[in-house]
Amino acid sequence: MSHPTDIHAYLAELEDIPGTRVFTAARARQGYHLNQFAMSLMDADSRARFKADERGYLDEWAIPEEAKLAVMARDYNAMIDLGGNIYFLSKLFSTDGIAFAEAVSTMTDMSWPEYRQMMIDGGRSPEGLRSIREKR
Template sequence: MKDYNEAFNDVPGTVIFDATQSRLGFHLNQFCMSLMKEENREAFKADEKAYLQKHPMTDEQRDAVIARDFNRMIALGGNIYFLAKIGATDGHSFQKLASLMTGVPEEEYRDMMLAGGRSPEGNRSKSENR
């Protein structure tokens, strides 16, 4: 029998936030939580690189934050609910972040979700697309 998480490896774009991902992204997610305080948001906006140096993240995680590469942050252990605090600091809604992460214009993304979400066709398994 496959490991529970291994079953999801074939699903396109899926990263399971498990204990391993949690450990990998602990400091990244703690940085995100720091943005709940106004003074920390202001310090981050004033000098992102200096503020990020206060958090023991990897250089790759810091680079992903600077680039606002949310998909990369997720791959590096970020949890979307923590990462949303970066988006909120930048003035973005969760809908806008999802739009950016999927490469779909925000209005199109909104309309897709209101219509029931993306089609499962071609999105269930990488082997479907071969």
């Protein structure tokens, strides 16, 4: 990656990393309410209210409809694209009783056992697509 002096050009280059969403200030602003919702799940009463009526609880937050739908579908890739921070979103999959690594496996094209084995074997290969724009 080159190092442009224009911060916007630099940040745009981060979007060229396949399979990666860098949590930038812009994403933080976009996902503020989504992340605040996720953090609210640290409280037992909030978790119980959410589990009893997910849509009703989500409607209490100034979260865009697209993000609410992503939460209800447990589409973590969409939530991250919409400004969710994985460490805040971990409160959601913890609420669902799902381990961090298992939840992350849903963000790949692998099953949980396949993902677990790939990680045990040392992780993803550095070979393959390295630039979306250049298709290399």
